[in-house]
Amino acid sequence: MFTGSLAAMAIGRDKQGGLPVFSRTYAEINERLRTGRAVVVTAEEIIPIARELGVRRAARSVDVVTTATYAPMCSSGAFLNFGHADPPIRMSRILLNNVPAYGGIAAVDCYIGATEPSLDRGPRYGGAHVIQALVDGEAVRLDASSAGTDCYPRKRAVTEVKLSDLNQAYLYNPRNCYQNYGAAANTSNRRLHTYMGVLEPDLGNVTYCSAGALSPLLNDPYYRTVGIGTRIFLGGGTGFVAWQGTQHNPARERSANGVPVGGAGTLALVGDLNQMSSRYLTAASFSGYGSTLFVGVGLAIPILDEEMLAHAAVDDSQIFTDVYDYAVPARDRPSLGRFSYRQLRSGQICIRGKTVRTAPISSLQRAREIADVLKGWMLGGLFQLTQPVDPLPGTGTVRPLNVVSVQRKEGVV
Amino acid sequence: MRARTLPRHERGPVVLDQTRCVHCGLCTGVCPPLALTMDRQSWTLVYDAGKCTGCGACTGACPLGALSAASNG
Numbered sequence A: 001m002f003t004g005s006l007a008a009m010a011i012g013r014d015k016q017g018g019l020p021v022f023s024r025t026y027a028e029i030n031e032r033l034r035t036g037r038a039v040v041v042t043a044e045e046i047i048p049i050a051r052e053l054g055v056r057r058a059a060r061s062v063d064v065v066t067t068a069t070y071a072p073m074c075s076s077g078a079f080l081n082f083g084h085a086d087p088p089i090r091m092s093r094i095l096l097n098n099v100p101a102y103g104g105i106a107a108v109d110c111y112i113g114a115t116e117p118s119l120d121r122g123p124r125y126g127g128a129h130v131i132q133a134l135v136d137g138e139a140v141r142l143d144a145s146s147a148g149t150d151c152y153p154r155k156r157a158v159t160e161v162k163l164s165d166l167n168q169a170y171l172y173n174p175r176n177c178y179q180n181y182g183a184a185a186n187t188s189n190r191r192l193h194t195y196m197g198v199l200e201p202d203l204g205n206v207t208y209c210s211a212g213a214l215s216p217l218l219n220d221p222y223y224r225t226v227g228i229g230t231r232i233f234l235g236g237g238t239g240f241v242a243w244q245g246t247q248h249n250p251a252r253e254r255s256a257n258g259v260p261v262g263g264a265g266t267l268a269l270v271g272d273l274n275q276m277s278s279r280y281l282t283a284a285s286f287s288g289y290g291s292t293l294f295v296g297v298g299l300a301i302p303i304l305d306e307e308m309l310a311h312a313a314v315d316d317s318q319i320f321t322d323v324y325d326y327a328v329p330a331r332d333r334p335s336l337g338r339f340s341y342r343q344l345r346s347g348q349i350c351i352r353g354k355t356v357r358t359a360p361i362s363s364l365q366r367a368r369e370i371a372d373v374l375k376g377w378m379l380g381g382l383f384q385l386t387q388p389v390d391p392l393p394g395t396g397t398v399r400p401l402n403v404v405s406v407q408r409k410e411g412v413v
Numbered sequence B: 001m002r003a004r005t006l007p008r009h010e011r012g013p014v015v016l017d018q019t020r021c022v023h024c025g026l027c028t029g030v031c032p033p034l035a036l037t038m039d040r041q042s043w044t045l046v047y048d049a050g051k052c053t054g055c056g057a058c059t060g061a062c063p064l065g066a067l068s069a070a071s072n073g
Helices: A005-014 A026-034 A045-051 A055-061 A127-135 A306-312 A341-345 A364-379 A404-411 B057-061
Strands: A041-042 A064-072 A075-081 A093-096 A099-101 A109-113 A140-146 A156-161 A168-176 A183-185 A193-194 A197-198 A205-210 A230-234 A237-244 A268-274 A279-284 A289-300 A320-325 A335-340 A346-349 A354-360 B012-018 B036-038 B045-047 B067-069
Touching: A026 A075, A041 A045, A041 A364, A045 A055, A045 A306, A045 A404, A055 A306, A064 A306, A064 A364, A075 A127, A093 A109, A099 A127, A109 A127, A127 A140, A127 A193, A127 A279, A127 A289, A168 A289, A197 B057, A205 A320, A205 A341, A230 A364, A268 A289, A289 A306, A320 A341, A335 A341, A335 A346, A341 A354, B012 B036, B012 B045, B057 B067
Parallel strands: A041 A064, A183 A320, A205 A354
Antiparallel strands: A064 A289, A075 A109, A075 A168, A093 A099, A093 A140, A140 A156, A168 A268, A183 A205, A193 A197, A230 A237, A230 A289, A237 A268, A279 A289, A320 A335, A346 A354, B012 B067, B036 B045
């Protein structure tokens, strides 16, 4: 499956030559971690190492590369179990700090989504804020109601709950860690309020959302070492890759180095809220859009061979994305140009002859911190690598929602 | 918890709450006088109170509520 182009290019530049074919296993790396002999560096630190030593020697020198991201990820939320009241209730309508949670599962389970808005505080407060309140140890008002049944006779329960009161509370995020993402701009004459932030009129700014060279799936573009069951840093604790994320799209156009140009692979993540911290799991609200959750994710990439090192040594100049025009109210917005993350990080790019300011949404400062924390965990013997139980799909694409045909069928249009 | 803000001599028409700021940098794209910029080494937010005009564009753009208009008091 692997095209090997980046490794081939990199190896071609390597002047060391003459080294035998090299590979190492997860077990060998874990043994080196256990005995304190492993070399762990971040995805930013590996770049100058690979330049200095060349890919072949760098691969032999480094065991693990840590990657990270910390950015708003709307497809996030938490499953909670409240325990049973006496008499018991089958909660069907559930409010947490007046934010609706989904109760269409078992009697005292619910799912609180990050973007669910409050009934009384508007879009500035939502499910993400409830999740952060729980993580911070705050009391959250629970108001649950039901029609009542013979087996669950209670019709209403109003109380306060803290994270420590709950039987289970785990983050389950259907889509995190987007492997690259399109940047946003606005050619219209009015300000747009979007999940990509405020977009000023007449190409007043460009916003982009990726940790670039530090971003997890950009360092393992073909998902060789990340899959179902992979242990990760999630929100300050340890979590796991549960499944492919929604809208997982490995078929996205890729550069010669294998890195997708735009949104491609995604991960569904799961982890215990009790281990998490609001430093790495932070509620936010975008003006005119609503609430979302900044999620901190760290992924450790084992350097199994030279190919993995070549991928992990990717830098911002080798990762590209398109800038899309959000003024066009369509699913497939037109591209205003393709730029590298080095260009985007410079603070300005040129679109249609105009110099446009660029601003990140993903916090590189916090992502660096997470990559360092994960590195520390590994060097301290607190975190071992896990071989995926099953790989993520390497093929497949994303289907659009065809609304028009249904509207015609029902005579809506 | 009391918000930790910038020292008085660095304050301008806008107050940056360092306890809320995650240094994403989104505000830097909407600040007309470039009073908010990113340090390109540390990727932390830098606020230059001397350049700030108090237009308020950043306060609406910050998703963390870390930027607010300073009180007159």
